[in-house]
Amino acid sequence: MKFYISATGIKKVTISNPGVGFGKGGCSPASRRFSGRTLLLLLLLLALVLPFIFVRFAFLVLESASVCDSPLDCMGLRLLRGGDTSLKIGEELTRALVEETDQDVNGRVTKGSLDSFDDLVKEMTLKRRDIKAFASVTKKMLLQMERKVQSAKHHELVYWHLASHGIPKSLHSLSLRLTEEYSVNAMARTRLPPPESVSRLTDPSFHHVVILTDNVLAASVVISSTVENAVNPDKFVFHIVTDKKTYTPMHAWFAMNSASSPVVEVKGLHQYDWPQEVNLRVREMLDIHRMIWRRHYQNLKDSDFSFVEGTHEQSLQALNPSCLALLNHLRIYIPKLFPDLNKVVLLDDDVVVQRDLSSLWEKDLNGKVVGAVVDSWCGDNCCPGRTYKDYFNFSHPLISSNLVQDDCAWLSGMNVFDLKAWRQTNITEAYSTWLRLSVSSGLQLWQPGALPPTLLAFKGLTQSLDPSWHVAGLGSRYLKSPKEILKSAAVLHFSGPAKPWLEISNPEVRSLWYRYVNSSDIFIRKCKIMN
Numbered sequence: 357m358k359f360y361i362s363a364t365g366i367k368k369v370t371i372s373n374p375g376v377g378f379g380k381g382g383c384s385p386a387s388r389r390f391s392g393r394t395l396l397l398l399l400l401l402l403a404l405v406l407p408f409i410f411v412r413f414a415f416l417v418l419e420s421a422s423v424c425d426s427p428l429d430c431m432g433l434r435l436l437r438g439g440d441t442s443l444k445i446g447e448e449l450t451r452a453l454v455e456e457t458d459q460d461v462n463g464r465v466t467k468g469s470l471d472s473f474d475d476l477v478k479e480m481t482l483k484r485r486d487i488k489a490f491a492s493v494t495k496k497m498l499l500q501m502e503r504k505v506q507s508a509k510h511h512e513l514v515y516w517h518l519a520s521h522g523i524p525k526s527l528h529s530l531s532l533r534l535t536e537e538y539s540v541n542a543m544a545r546t547r548l549p550p551p552e553s554v555s556r557l558t559d560p561s562f563h564h565v566v567i568l569t570d571n572v573l574a575a576s577v578v579i580s581s582t583v584e585n586a587v588n589p590d591k592f593v594f595h596i597v598t599d600k601k602t603y604t605p606m607h608a609w610f611a612m613n614s615a616s617s618p619v620v621e622v623k624g625l626h627q628y629d630w631p632q633e634v635n636l637r638v639r640e641m642l643d644i645h646r647m648i649w650r651r652h653y654q655n656l657k658d659s660d661f662s663f664v665e666g667t668h669e670q671s672l673q674a675l676n677p678s679c680l681a682l683l684n685h686l687r688i689y690i691p692k693l694f695p696d697l698n699k700v701v702l703l704d705d706d707v708v709v710q711r712d713l714s715s716l717w718e719k720d721l722n723g724k725v726v727g728a729v730v731d732s733w734c735g736d737n738c739c740p741g742r743t744y745k746d747y748f749n750f751s752h753p754l755i756s757s758n759l760v761q762d763d764c765a766w767l768s769g770m771n772v773f774d775l776k777a778w779r780q781t782n783i784t785e786a787y788s789t790w791l792r793l794s795v796s797s798g799l800q801l802w803q804p805g806a807l808p809p810t811l812l813a814f815k816g817l818t819q820s821l822d823p824s825w826h827v828a829g830l831g832s833r834y835l836k837s838p839k840e841i842l843k844s845a846a847v848l849h850f851s852g853p854a855k856p857w858l859e860i861s862n863p864e865v866r867s868l869w870y871r872y873v874n875s876s877d878i879f880i881r882k883c884k885i886m887n
Contacts, residue, residue, distance in 0.1 A: 516833065517675040519860045520853035527573055527857060529883040534572065534605035537612070537879075544608035549619045556619050558696040562593045563717050566690065568683040569705035570602040572609050573857060573873065573885065579610075581709040581872040583618060591714065593619045595700075597693060599683065600626040613874070625682075634692060637788060641685060644791045649679045649804040676853065679804040688787050688810065691775050698776040703847070704769040706831065706855050708869045711846035716772050716825075724819040725781060727772035729826040730764050733841045739764035741829075747808045749800050754793060758812065765811055766818050769849040770826040787813040830865045831855055842868070 538544045549557070556562050565582065569575050575596055583589045598606050603624035610620045630638075652674035678684045686693070687702060694700065701716050703709075721727050732739045744750075745761035790809045794801045802808035827837055827845035831852030842848060848868060854861045856869035875886050 513833075514672065514675070516860060517672050517853050520855065520858060521675075521677050522858075524857060524859070526883045526885050526887070527571070530879055530885065531572060531602070531605040533879050533883060534608040538604045538608040541608075541612075544611050546611040546614070548607060548611055548614070548622050550614070553619045556593050557595070557621055559593075560698055562619075563591050563714060564694075564697055564700045565592060565594045565713075566597070566694065566700045566702045567594065567705060568597045568686060568702075570599050570681075570683060571705050571857075572602065572605050574705035574855075575606065576609060576613070576874065577869060577872045578703055578705060578707060578709070579620065580874065582703075582713060584872065585709055585711055585713075587712045587714060589618050594621065595694065596620065596622045597683065597686070598622065598624055600624050603627075609879075613877070625686075628693070630692065634689070638686070638689070641688075641788065641791060642680075642682065644795055645685060645804070645806070646680060648794060648799050648802075649674055651799045652804050673803045673805055676805065678806075685806045687806070688784055688813070690773060691778050691784070694775065698774070700773050700775060702771045702773060704849065704851075706850040707769055708848050708850075708856075708872060709846065710843075710848060710868075713846065719772055719819075719821070721772065721774050721777070721819040723777065725774055725778045725783065725817040726766075726814055727819045727821050728766035728768070729770070729823050729828075730766045730818070730820040731823055732764075733823050733827060733837060737762075737764060741832075742767070744811070746803075747805075747811065748802045752797060752801055754797060755801055758815065765807070766814075766820075767826050767828050767849070768807055768810070769828060769851060770847040772821075781817065783813050783817065830862065830868075835862055835864060 534544070565579075567575055567578055569578075579594050582592060582594075586592060596606060596610075603622065603626070607622045610622055614620070656672070656674055673679065690700070690702065699717060701713060716727070719727055730739075731737065732742070742765050743761065744759045744763050744765055747765060748755045748759060748761070750756045750759075750761045787809050790801075790812045794809070824844055825846045826849060827841060827847070828849040828851040829836060830842075830848055831850035831854040833852070833854070842865065848865070850856050850861070850865075850869065856866050870886070873885060874880055880886065
């Protein structure tokens with residue numbers, strides 16, 4: 357073979373092979389000519405392709421180092437199959453995770469699991485773990501992190517409930533200032549109601565509203581919101597029952613604000629002269645409720661204040677201050693508190709009124725004792741978090757034989773009571789009987805609170821009201837009612853731990869309550885209530 361290169365420049369290369377002939381008859385030696393342009397293009401093509409081949413080769417070597425015993429054993433096969441490598445790694449990782457899950461049926465995290473992703477990377481790189489070890493370590497780490505998150509959520513919920521126990525400094529200051537004013541200001545000691553209005557306290561032609569509370573500010577909001585939205589405010593008579601400690605500031609507030617209020621009666625429990633038999637029943641009632649509360653509270657402590665996953669927050673009801681509040685339990689004795697009244701509307705101190713309530717006294721209860729909202733705004737038999745199973749233990753035959761667990765419990769907080777019909781029944785006695793049955797059943801029939809035994813005592817004696825009369829749950833952690841429903845409701849109830857006067861209250865609905873606070877009052881300003 358001979359090469360001939362032109363002397364005028366590299367324009368062509370001639371390659372000849374004299375020892376080989378083509379065709380018939382011994383033709384002259386064939387020659388092949390490659391132009392310089394073709395060779396240059398070939399070199400450029402190689403320069404572009406070779407880096408990609410090198411990168412692909414490098415990736416295969418790295419993958420082989422983590423999967424194969426020897427990179428050279430499986431590298432050749434991967435050069436042809438390429439995409440199967442990732443698929444194989446995924447299959448092996450899935451298989452390892454499944455095997456690890458099967459071995460850890462109880463989901464327990466063994467000691468020594470890693471705490472962070474950085475620890476995982478160090479573990480894998482330094483010890484050159486295989487995929488099965490990687491899956492095992494990763495799963496243990498994720499399970500540990502998941503349990504930490506769940507524990508943090510439970511404790512955060514408990515702290516949120518505990519925050520409802522505190523009395524804001526501003527409210528405490530308001531009570532102290534009003535108590536001082538009662539002692540130095542004759543106007544604060546003025547008789548309530550004035551002598552000319554005393555006859556209205558028992559007049560059945562007026563609309564009688566009962567409020568059991570030890571919160572001065574809350575009582576003022578209930579009354580002011582009712583009066584401002586009433587068509588005929590002079591028809592309303594308010595009966596406030598409070599404890600001995602709160603009687604003085606409560607009386608001082610309404611005595612000094614009587615010009616803007618209708619007839620208001622403030623009466624302390626120490627002013628009632630009940631028979632000894634009633635006093636003993638009240639004491640027995642409180643003792644049993646305290647026993648139920650103590651048992652559930654101890655169970656919460658033993659479980660580190662967590663609850664079974666998927667259950668309602670009702671299991672934390674033992675943390676609610678109202679569980680042991682005397683005034684909250686005395687509503688079962690309303691006929692004895694007001695022996696001269698026949699029909700009343702009971703309002704809790706954590707409600708705000710947005711519509712005229714006058715038509716409630718005209719409601720026909722069809723011979724029933726209590727009128728209450730049963731179904732919620734979401735429709736018939738729709739009451740999330742408020743079915744009987746949220747309050748009662750249906751594993752006990754005493755409960756399962758008397759109630760249907762998926763039925764809705766009626767709302768307390770805004771109720772119409774026919775006291776005349778009540779006095780013809782044995783509701784109060786039935787309430788006491790259920791309390792004794794709870795003791796004999798090991799205190800396992802219901803969650804702490806006054807409502808569960810009340811629901812049992814009033815069974816079959818409840819008249820359903822339109823859901824627009826009463827929308828509850830505004831004191832819950834998450835607001836569920838649409839804004840349109842809140843706007844059209846007659847009564848908004850801040851049921852739940854997040855009362856509107858607390859910092860943990862929902863800012864979306866807090867303003868609905870605060871707009872009825874008398875911000876011009878000198879005591880409200882001095883105590884910085886609006887701040």
